Amino acid sequence: MGTRTRTDGPLKPYEALSAVYDAWTANNDYDAWADFIDARLRQHAPGAADLLDVCCGTGLLTARLQKRGYRVAGVDSSEGMLDKARGNVADGTRLVRADLPAAALPGGFDAAVCTFDSVNYMAGEGGLVQLLESVAAALSPTGVFLFDVNTRGKLENIFGDSHYGDDCGDFAYVWRNRHHPEQQSVDFLITLFLREGDAFARYEEHHRQRWFSHEEIRAAADRAGFRVLEVLDDYTPAPATQDSFRETWVLAKPAAGTASP
16 A cells, blocks of 8 residues: 655645544544533523534534534634535534634624634734634624633643654544744644555645733733633633643623623
8 A cells, every 4th residue: 555645735724634534533522512612601691592613623513512402603714624514514504614813704693612722723913803803793792702722831831842643544644743932833734644545645734823821812802892701621610720721711792791800
């Protein structure tokens, strides 16, 4: 069995990875995330029915929120991920390709979610503010936005300058990280080997994630017209601490919820 290289340079995030993304993330507890989101929306946005899943990927969380009674639309920048999502979500689900963070989003939603460190991809200058402003414009005056972020501790101490890989049967990967402390970011160069017929095709994707301080997130939220309701530790009711590797933020438009101290 041979190997064919199918690209002369790194692809955009998820151009190749979308083909095996659901298998790649099989250990994600999407049901626990959906239960947490449902509980938080019942608390902070009672009666919320129409949800926007920002950076919905292959729609695995979208589908679980739909099963909990919500009407959910999804947006993502990757057409490959949206192609996979169409097979995972309910028939007739609105799925929109949008180049975030600056793209205008569909509107009229009671709440929005953005999960699995998608916000960390808003690494360009002003990207976080642009995203929050776009989401705010998509929400009703009582809208709530729930999202997660990888923390500085995770990007510096877990990813850092590490490298690793695995053979997963029908695909394999090598993941190399490069830490840029002056830019608060880590570059991921992911080399994928995807089974295609009697050979494996080799692809490379370049991803970048940026960490944001609490001050940066709070300032961006304020600029976008949100109030911070909660900052929690990785989809649990416990407050985030300096040791958290993933934080879950709950923001609200001015007419919704009760702000945290």
